[in-house]
Amino acid sequence: MSVIILALETSCDDTSAAVVADGSEILSNVISSQVEVHKKFGGVVPEIASRKHLELMNYVIEEAMAVAGLSFAELDAVAVTYGPGLVGALLVGVASAKAAAYGLGLPLVGVNHVEGHIYANFLVEPDISFPMVCLVVSGGHTDLILLKNHGSYELLGSTRDDAAGEAFDKVARTMGLGYPGGPLIDRLAREGQAEAINLPRSYLEEGSFDFSFSGVKSAVINYLHRASQHGEEVNQADLAAGFQKAVVDVLVDKTIAAADKAGVSTILLAGGVAANTQLRAELIKRAGDGSRRVICPPPILCTDNAAMVACAAYYKYLRGAFAPLTLNAVPNLKLGEEKYEGNFKGRLM
Ligand code: KG4
Numbered sequence: 001m002s003v004i005i006l007a008l009e010t011s012c013d014d015t016s017a018a019v020v021a022d023g024s025e026i027l028s029n030v031i032s033s034q035v036e037v038h039k040k041f042g043g044v045v046p047e048i049a050s051r052k053h054l055e056l057m058n059y060v061i062e063e064a065m066a067v068a069g070l071s072f073a074e075l076d077a078v079a080v081t082y083g084p085g086l087v088g089a090l091l092v093g094v095a096s097a098k099a100a101a102y103g104l105g106l107p108l109v110g111v112n113h114v115e116g117h118i119y120a121n122f123l124v125e126p127d128i129s130f131p132m133v134c135l136v137v138s139g140g141h142t143d144l145i146l147l148k149n150h151g152s153y154e155l156l157g158s159t160r161d162d163a164a165g166e167a168f169d170k171v172a173r174t175m176g177l178g179y180p181g182g183p184l185i186d187r188l189a190r191e192g193q194a195e196a197i198n199l200p201r202s203y204l205e206e207g208s209f210d211f212s213f214s215g216v217k218s219a220v221i222n223y224l225h226r227a228s229q230h231g232e233e234v235n236q237a238d239l240a241a242g243f244q245k246a247v248v249d250v251l252v253d254k255t256i257a258a259a260d261k262a263g264v265s266t267i268l269l270a271g272g273v274a275a276n277t278q279l280r281a282e283l284i285k286r287a288g289d290g291s292r293r294v295i296c297p298p299p300i301l302c303t304d305n306a307a308m309v310a311c312a313a314y315y316k317y318l319r320g321a322f323a324p325l326t327l328n329a330v331p332n333l334k335l336g337e338e339k340y341e342g343n344f345k346g347r348l349m
């Protein structure tokens, strides 16, 4: 018998609901993006994001159920991202999921957003064998994680300043390209020469798997200021290509070094920046000497979506790792941590 999960994701500016069977059969994955609303502000405005989630949530759930062609009675559990993310945005998903679970008499599963990104890989390859190293690169995270088993994570390295996606977005804004910056730089970089403008790469201490992208971001900003002071024209495509290559080089070098040090041959890519064409191609090329395997979910499953949350929830469901109806949003939730009120363990009903 299948396990069918309705999952909700509202941690940032995408309102999403998905229905997934057995952790890998996506019956629906409805994503309502708020990009057009936030674009004019050059970034996500948290209060506006929460209000938009409130307006959209019920419609998105109804559409996810309609596309899946199921009735609520056919569901086995309701899952939701409860952190990390914007508190007001998370609260909309959490409150909606609790109401649905209570009203339908179903168990509730709380999912960590980063865990959701990692599990996008299990949506496409449910039988990947452990252990593996995953690079999670998004607007809020740049983490190298060793996965030992379902739900068992060891953080190998993290960004010490800007997340990779944040650096893409800030550089794009300074270049006057728009928001979100990642896809715009990705596209523009295809027309440029990465070698034309040399930008710094920060590797930090020898053997460190941490990242730092504020240096390369500041180098781009300084390059633009200097050009403007001297009245020189900037080749935007070369600058985009140079910046992207500087970020991708460090991400790929450290990911391969981390996998080799951990003695792991499977590398997973996750998070919005994992949609980047050059990052995907370079990682596959550099890792591809036959001894390592790289898995990259399709771009639509890399950026925020509820199908990845349903997939992570499926493995928690199998372990009986349910959440109480007192579940709250935890904006700074750490990977591997369960933050429930009281000492709740096991299923509710
Ligand atoms: O995972 P995500 O949808 O939301 C967060 O959890 O942050 O990631 C959004 C981030 C943004 O910073 C966006 O610019 C970046 O992912 N991004 C990209 C690409 N597509 C999205 N960055 C580089 N290249 C892309 N093609």
Ligand code: ZN
Residues within 6 Å of the ligand: 113, 117, 138, 139, 271, 272, 303, 304
């Ligand atoms: Zn995300």
